Amino acid sequence: MAKDRARPEKIRCDACPVMCYIADGRSGACDRYANEGGQLVRLDPLTVLERSKGSGGEAVAFLDQGTDWDGDVIAASNRFVTAVGAGTTYPDYKPAPFIVASEMDGVDVITVVTEGIFSYCGVKVKIDTDRHLGPEQSAVRVDGEAVGHVTTGEYGSQMLSLGGVHHLTGGSKKEGRVTCAALLALCNGEAVDLTIDDGSDITVQADAAPIINGTLEERMRVGCGSATVGMFASQWKGLVDEVVVVDDHITGVMSEHQAGKVIGWPATGIRIKGRRSTPGRYFQVAGPGTGWGGTNLSDPLTILGAYNAKVAWAGQSLLMVSTTGEHFAYYELNDDLVPVQKDIPERLKPSITRIHENCEPALSSVLFMGGAGGSLRAGVTENPVQLTRSVQRALTRVTCGGAPAYRWPGGGITVMADVARMPENSFGYVPTPALVAPIEFTLTRADYELLGGHMDHVVSLEEALRGITGPQNDHILKGRRDVVPMSDNPWPMSKT
Amino acid sequence: MSGFAEQPIMQMLPDGRRLHLRNGPIDLIIEAVGAAREVEAAYDQACAVFPGILGGLAGELPILRAPVSAAMPAASGPVALRMQQAALRHAGDRAFLTPMICVAGAVADHLLAAMCAGRDLRRASVNNGGDIALYLAEGECVEIGICANPQTGEMAGRARVACADQIGGIATSGWRGRSHSLGIADAVTVLARTAAEADAAATLIANAIDLPGHPAVARTPAQELSPDSDLGPRPVTRHVGFLTETEIKMALHTGQDYSKALIADHRIAAVYGYLQGHAFALNTKPAVVADPLEKTVYA
Numbered sequence: 183m184a185k186d187r188a189r190p191e192k193i194r195c196d197a198c199p200v201m202c203y204i205a206d207g208r209s210g211a212c213d214r215y216a217n218e219g220g221q222l223v224r225l226d227p228l229t230v231l232e233r234s235k236g237s238g239g240e241a242v243a244f245l246d247q248g249t250d251w252d253g254d255v256i257a258a259s260n261r262f263v264t265a266v267g268a269g270t271t272y273p274d275y276k277p278a279p280f281i282v283a284s285e286m287d288g289v290d291v292i293t294v295v296t297e298g299i300f301s302y303c304g305v306k307v308k309i310d311t312d313r314h315l316g317p318e319q320s321a322v323r324v325d326g327e328a329v330g331h332v333t334t335g336e337y338g339s340q341m342l343s344l345g346g347v348h349h350l351t352g353g354s355k356k357e358g359r360v361t362c363a364a365l366l367a368l369c370n371g372e373a374v375d376l377t378i379d380d381g382s383d384i385t386v387q388a389d390a391a392p393i394i395n396g397t398l399e400e401r402m403r404v405g406c407g408s409a410t411v412g413m414f415a416s417q418w419k420g421l422v423d424e425v426v427v428v429d430d431h432i433t434g435v436m437s438e439h440q441a442g443k444v445i446g447w448p449a450t451g452i453r454i455k456g457r458r459s460t461p462g463r464y465f466q467v468a469g470p471g472t473g474w475g476g477t478n479l480s481d482p483l484t485i486l487g488a489y490n491a492k493v494a495w496a497g498q499s500l501l502m503v504s505t506t507g508e509h510f511a512y513y514e515l516n517d518d519l520v521p522v523q524k525d526i527p528e529r530l531k532p533s534i535t536r537i538h539e540n541c542e543p544a545l546s547s548v549l550f551m552g553g554a555g556g557s558l559r560a561g562v563t564e565n566p567v568q569l570t571r572s573v574q575r576a577l578t579r580v581t582c583g584g585a586p587a588y589r590w591p592g593g594g595i596t597v598m599a600d601v602a603r604m605p606e607n608s609f610g611y612v613p614t615p616a617l618v619a620p621i622e623f624t625l626t627r628a629d630y631e632l633l634g635g636h637m638d639h640v641v642s643l644e645e646a647l648r649g650i651t652g653p654q655n656d657h658i659l660k661g662r663r664d665v666v667p668m669s670d671n672p673w674p675m676s677k678t
Numbered sequence: 679m680s681g682f683a684e685q686p687i688m689q690m691l692p693d694g695r696r697l698h699l700r701n702g703p704i705d706l707i708i709e710a711v712g713a714a715r716e717v718e719a720a721y722d723q724a725c726a727v728f729p730g731i732l733g734g735l736a737g738e739l740p741i742l743r744a745p746v747s748a749a750m751p752a753a754s755g756p757v758a759l760r761m762q763q764a765a766l767r768h769a770g771d772r773a774f775l776t777p778m779i780c781v782a783g784a785v786a787d788h789l790l791a792a793m794c795a796g797r798d799l800r801r802a803s804v805n806n807g808g809d810i811a812l813y814l815a816e817g818e819c820v821e822i823g824i825c826a827n828p829q830t831g832e833m834a835g836r837a838r839v840a841c842a843d844q845i846g847g848i849a850t851s852g853w854r855g856r857s858h859s860l861g862i863a864d865a866v867t868v869l870a871r872t873a874a875e876a877d878a879a880a881t882l883i884a885n886a887i888d889l890p891g892h893p894a895v896a897r898t899p900a901q902e903l904s905p906d907s908d909l910g911p912r913p914v915t916r917h918v919g920f921l922t923e924t925e926i927k928m929a930l931h932t933g934q935d936y937s938k939a940l941i942a943d944h945r946i947a948a949v950y951g952y953l954q955g956h957a958f959a960l961n962t963k964p965a966v967v968a969d970p971l972e973k974t975v976y977a
Contacts, residue, residue, distance in 0.1 A: 192905050197702065198701060198702030198703070198732060198736075199702065199732055199733045199736035199737075200702050200703060200732065200735075200736050200739070201736065202904070202906065203904070203905035203906045204904075204905070205902060205903060205904065205905055208903055208904065210703070211702070211703035211904075212702050212703035212704075212705075213703070213856065299685075325718065356722070359722070359725065363690070366689065367690070372692075372694070607692075610687055610689070611687060611688065611689060612685035612686070612687070613685065613686055613688055613725070613728075613729050614685070
């Protein structure tokens, strides 16, 4: 066979089980790895963030063979090599694919770039809505498989916790696969349909408005019911005798509320069913749901008890409104002191519009969360725990595809990053199942040396941009994708 | 040997309809059409078998790179067996061939079989870099563009395949393609019962379209380009310069004669061969392959 006569310039690729011998200047059977002068070169594009003059995110250049850079007006220091497309050295006993030296704001820094395989990972989803999506702890399903659960609600938002090691590897094979696929889709900015046990069907997409039971959620509430009363008390004074802002959490009643009291709002004799917290603030006026203000109400009058006949008067006007202004109704008390619905008077319409206008657009946000406490660290330094400590002491910045990552206090390197701030299609997947996510560690050259970094594997940024890497050969990337980073990412690119 | 190996990657394409499976040299675009639940189950079945395929093939490479003969040892893996069976159908011909001739088609066939098993789909396809395994339910029909030049994407002909045609594979071969060719055809597209059979036949027909010793054709021993190529020292085509019309027709004629024999043997259903602006098309049934360049010949 030909193998016996293999000349020295032929190299053997170990990227897949085919183990091609590749002659100089040729690529392997996959056309993705090549032999260039005796070095194994990966031909997939690597994503490079480019700090441009403008802030638009549209300028995406695709440079196939990162070779010559004639006419390039942007200096190399304005570039940041991300880990998107960098490859991985799992298990990481070899240095990370890219260890890049560059200068940022005059300081010599090293960025270690790798794509990590995260078996411990998931996403936290924040959905801007007051609508009840499902009880806390309810399973969140994709295609019938549990991929996570509803977790504690936050201000104006419902929260989901999806993925995690138990759904990825602890359940059935299908559960793991479906979970991984759902996480991957969410992280790559795709829309995913979720079903919540005893709750709603929702469609979630990073940085897009959620769809709840088929209805696009356009607005986040302006505040809780109590806050809404407070914000608009003076604007309503003189226009209406009573305002009730219906909210599943805290329903506000103007005449009783502190905000009404301080501007001399007269009592109306209104009575609210529900648990009074402080004056004018009621909890649990109804059950949670997708009706008025996140309650299950379609007729808000059901939260009212009989009026106090000693205080109330016939003809008294009442505005009931939800926290987004989406629902509103106007009533007047008849001679029996029973509210009767009437057309809303013109004078009150601007206040409803004002609530509308003050609502922020409702969005779903997806934060990737993963732990890089394992062997990935060995690709960065010979002494893995030093990296953990360096990150914990904030000497090392962590980014995911160039997006800032928040590191959780405590042990390990557990980070969260907004997937909407990362370049398109930053995430991959291995059938283990686990997500492949980009992660970069940036620190000063001196600190890197101190923590036992692979100094002999460092290449300059200019070299990295030309497709050169250090001796950790198998991940030389020839292609390159230049993308403009999100303009409001505080690091790694912005000048502060 | 170093421990680094890429893992198989299995993703839906951004269109949300098609599945993309990659591992080493295998790059599959899969599409199933049918009820959502059936499509999903089919994709699950494809993903379930995919991770084992490349490793299984790699383990049997020595057998698969050896010339085909009735006496060759049987492979053990399902894809390797498909390769041997498809290659064996051409073993009696004078041409040199190994089971590697149809590796791409056999992988596509295997994935198609795995995803269709027990499923109720309207149609399904597994495209392995241009070698396509195809399933059509009764009454279903697809139209396929035939590529003349893989580098420019130039469309040469069109094929309409219906369920009744019993065509389960479409493959294209030529010197411009990813695999080495011993001939000079820009592209030969074959329709056959399976992708593996189409793949093998397309390669052999493309090899047969040749002008041996022609000065405009640059050739290099396969092993110099790919040290472990099954083609060993055989000269593979690296470039074809301009040919005269007479030369082109002469070369196509050889391929056409060889194709006729394959059709007569029921080894292929249809073929479209293309070389520098000229083409031939052969059909067992009218109108499967439509040729805009020259009149279709019925075998």
